[in-house]
Structures are given as C-alpha cells and as structure tokens.
Amino acid sequence: MAKMSVLVLGGTRFVGRHIVEALLAGGHRVSVLTRGRTPDDLPGQVERLRGDRDEGEAGLKALAGRTWDACVDVSGYTPRQVRASAEMLRDAVGRYVFVSTGSVYAEQDRHPVREDDPLLPQADEDVTEVTGETYGPLKVTCERIVREVFGARATILRPQIVAGPFDPTGRYTYWVDRVAAGGEFLAPGDGSDFVQVIDARDLARFTVGVLEGDVPGVFNLSGPRLTWHEFLDVVRGATGSDGTPVWVDPATLEAHGVGWRELTLYIPVNGEQGGLMDMANERALAAGLTLTDPLVTARDTRAWSEDTPQKAPLSREREAEVLRAVREG
Template sequence: MHKRLRYETSVRQGGQLNILVLGGTGFLGAQVVQQCVALGHNVSVFSRGLFAESPGYRLAGMATLKHVQHFYGDRNKGIDALKVLDDCWDVCIDLCGYTAPQVRESTTWLRDKVRHYIYISAVRAFLPSPEHMINESSERYSPIDENITRVDNETYGPLKAACESIVHEVFEGRNTILRPQVMVGPNDLSGRMTYWLLRAKNQPVMLPGDGDDFLQVVDVTDVASFIVRVSENRYLGEFNLAGHKISWRAFSQLLGIQHGVWVNNQIIKNAGLTFRELPLFRPRGSNEASYMNISHDKAVSCGFRISEMSDTISRIMDWIGHTDITKMIPDDIQYEQLSPEAEAQLIREQLF
C-alpha cells in the first residue's frame, strides 16, 4: 500500500514523464533514451553494463548521459537485483525481457511502482504464416514453459509469447505490447544490413533468388519514436512495427548494384544456406518468409511513421563511412556470413 500511495501522489510536471527503461544501452535502447531526454522526460535506466561505454552512447556524447539516472543490476539474478528500483515511474519500457523469469520478476516487482508497462516483443511471437499477412490478430505461439530459458531460433518465438502473456496478466489493462520486425539503422552490430551494403561494392555481386522474394525491415529510429509516442499518449494494446515491403530486385537497385548475378533458390538450398549466411533473405513460401510480410496498419493509424528504405540506407552508409565495421561487428557474426570465396562459387554454379 505504501508504494501505491507514493505512485498516486507523484505528479508529472509540465508534461514530463518519469520513464524507467530496462536495458537502455543497446541498439534500440540508446535511441529510446536519447529521444526521451530530447523531449524533456526524466529517464532512469536499469542495465547490467557500463552505460557510458555502450556503442550507442559513445556516439551520443555526454549531453544525454547527464540527464539520465543509472541503476546497475543483472535481472538474470532474480528479483533481488531489481530491488535497487525503489521508486515510482509513469512508464516502464522493457527492452531486454527475453525469458519468462525475467519478465515475471520485473512485472511483479514493478506492479505497484509503474502506471504503464510497455513490453518490446517481436514479430517472431507469431506462428509462421507463409500464405497470409501477419497482423495483430494472427495466431501466436503457445507460451513456452516458464522454466525454459534457453534462447535460440527454436525457442525465441515461444519465449516472447510467454513474456507477452505475463505482461497481460500482471499489468492487465495498463500495458502495451510492441512487436518490431528486423530493425536496421546506424550503430546496428548485427551485421545484417551492413553485409549487403558492403557486398554491393563487389563485381559481380551474388544476389539471392530471382528478385521476386520480399524484404521488409524497420528503421530503429522509427521504432524508438513510436515507443516514445506510445509512452506520451498512453496507447494500450498490441502493435506490430514493420517497414515498407519491397522486392529484392528493388532492394538491389537501392544498393546501386549494376553487376548482380541472381542465384536461384535451389542452388542456395543445396548449399545449405540460411538467413544466417545470407542475412535478411527469406525465400518466398518458407516459414521464415512469414516475418517479411507484416501489417503495420494499426500502428500507422496511431502515428507510426515509416522511413523510406533509401533514407535508412543513406544513414547507414554515412555511419559506415565513419566507422571501422570490421572491428565493431562481432567475430562470430562475421564468421557465419557467406565468405567472398563461397559467394564466388555460387556465382560460378549459377552461370555455368
């Protein structure tokens, strides 16, 4: 009761929100915190890493850091790690809830300290639907057993579905579920978009499929802006966040590729290649292609703004021009991706 009374007597001043961000130092988190601070909100960040050393904030400069309160802890260590969060907030933005225990403990601890809980899920919470566009009403995975904490390609979707169910249960009537698609933009260390931007300089360039498969990603800045909008307007419910869907042929044109060789899907399949070796490529008709066919209509109706792919590519290219990508993209990711030698071999198979 003491905490609830504390919350009810906290008053926002001049439209400012007191915002708690769980995991605010990564790719999306840095964008969210920067935008919140720029709009004059009071921001607290809970993370296990050193805030000032995260990639996003090395670029942001110290101006943002001076306006952020920092709490350090590892939510994997249980509810005791969350006890430093002994305050009250208008909004909690949960960016790093991947397993049921993490989300169960954070929602339980914050239930009477937070008015509005925003959980960042993923479109992978939905069951594959190769024949139909996925929207907010599409069927989700059944929540996975809460004792399973292994995060991999097989468990990721069911884990997200379980976390969503917990948020709905604990913050009933005062939560928002946001499901971003594959996010891209400057400072993205996943190597997914940068792979193609760098390979585009090759002559010739191996291109997957026949050009008619689809690519759909979302700009991280757009996602962050909508998260802030949801916070300020207290939009409740579920929203899928996806960019414009384009063909791989159109994508190759945006990359400026003039000497590309389309390698058919059968050759790619025979070589055992997946979206790990060929980032972002999901051949049409496959289960994975389901996640390149996401409706964003509901979010757009609430003010979600979508950048043109050409603008996103321009921002990433500008970042690449000022960054040593080979030192920033983790070695294990670079090792997974298709090597130039393997690329050349696929081109030979297609041509000869």
C-alpha cells in the same frame, strides 16, 4: 505535454539506445537498468542503474523503492526476467511497454501477418535458454506475463527485423556494406521476393508516442515492403555503388550449402516464414507510426557502418566460391 520519467530496461545498445535518445529528444527524464557490460555512449543526463535480470528479483535491487511514470522493456527475453521486473514494477510505473518480436506468430506463412493471428505455444516459465527454437515461444510467454500483471496498462510492440545505425546483428548492414563494396555480388532468388524491415528510429518514435498518449494494445511495427530488386536498387542509390547482383535461385543456394544465416534477410515469399516479410502495420500507422524512407535508412546505416566494421555472415571468399560453382554449372 507533461514531461515523464521513464525507466528503460536495457538502453545502451541499438533499439534501446534509439529509444533513450528519442525520449531525451522529447524532453523526458530517463533511467536505464543495465548490467554495465556493454559500451555506454548515452548522454550524461541519463541515470544509470545497475542490475542483472537473469538473477530475478535479486538482480533488480536498484529499482526498489523507486517510481517512474512508465517503463520500456527492451531486454526481456525469458519469463524469469520479465516476471521479476513486471511484478516489482506493478505499482511503481504507469504504463509498461514490452518490446516483443514478430517471431511470436504461429502461422508465419500468412499474408499478411496481423496482430490478432494465432501465436506460437508458450514456453514454460522455467525455460532460460534462448535459441532459434525457443526465442518465439519465450516471447509469447513474456507477453502473457506483462498483460497478466499490467492489464490495460500494458502495450506490446512486435517489430519486424530492425535496421539502422548501431545494429550489432549485421543482418541488414551486411547488404548495405556488400553493395557499397561494388562489383558482382550474390543475390538470393530472382528479385521478386520481399524485404521488409523497420527503422530503429521509427520504432523509437512510436514508443515515445505510445508513452505520451498512454496507448494500450498490441502493434506490429514494420516498414515499407520492397521486392529484392527494389531493395537492392535503393541500397545502390544510397551508397552510390555500381554493384551488380547475380541472382541465384533458392534450390541452387541450398545445393551449395548457403542458407538464411549467410544470406540474411532472405525469406522466399512462398516459404514457411514468408509472412514475416509481410507484416501488416495499419494498426500502428493509425496510432501514429511514421516511416523513414528506405533510402534514408540505407544511407544512414552505411554512414555508421563505414567506420564500424561488421563481420560479414557470408565472407567474400565463400561468396566467390559459390558464384564460381554456379557459373560452372
């Protein structure tokens, strides 16, 4: 297979880092455009370009007069950012792969959520503030811009919550670290709800495959769907922990002021967003997506996080307080 030159918009953190490493493993040449504000542990052969996408076209001067075989956009969150990069690169790259999100879907209580399901209303192109409310609509607008500019040369990836080493969000890592610590720990629901994530390395390999095969389309990227019982058993097995879950129902959690910000990954299966833990991946599997064993994802994440302390969304003190209150009835 011919080796490609690929521009990655972003590339030094988490998802972008894994994509860069997968491209290099495939023998491809990689350039990254970043602001240079975050630690850069990428290999030396990666070309570093500097720019700030928040400045629109003015922030992309480093791309002027250059061409690449393809572009992967992992840092496009606002229409201002994506409009500028898409139009500047219209004739400078072949395929444009935009990493979007599963949060674009309007009916998040569907089971399962599929690529052709309705999307949220688009945000206006002048919206620049990314919040919990604007995140999904902004990504919908960004997707539309990419398709508008690149047509059949556009590929849209909609990942589930992404897990694995180098994750700065702590959403998945919290559970791996908490279970590894042992003892009793607060677990949401009764174990029958679901957890579904995508390993960052699976996302990265699929991205490379899309580029190598010049594959168009829209793809959900989601991993195995596990019950919470299964998920925590996997994590205990991966970490060698004897930790014991104490299951607490959603109503009791709410009564004690514990929500999704503290108990990351938890979405009740019958809740308004329950479908986000039931994202269909058949289309991506048919296009070459391969999935890492959840045990491997948990094991490798812990191997990284053990030496990279994360701030826990639910502190041990707060957890103990809630468990004590639950027991006291």
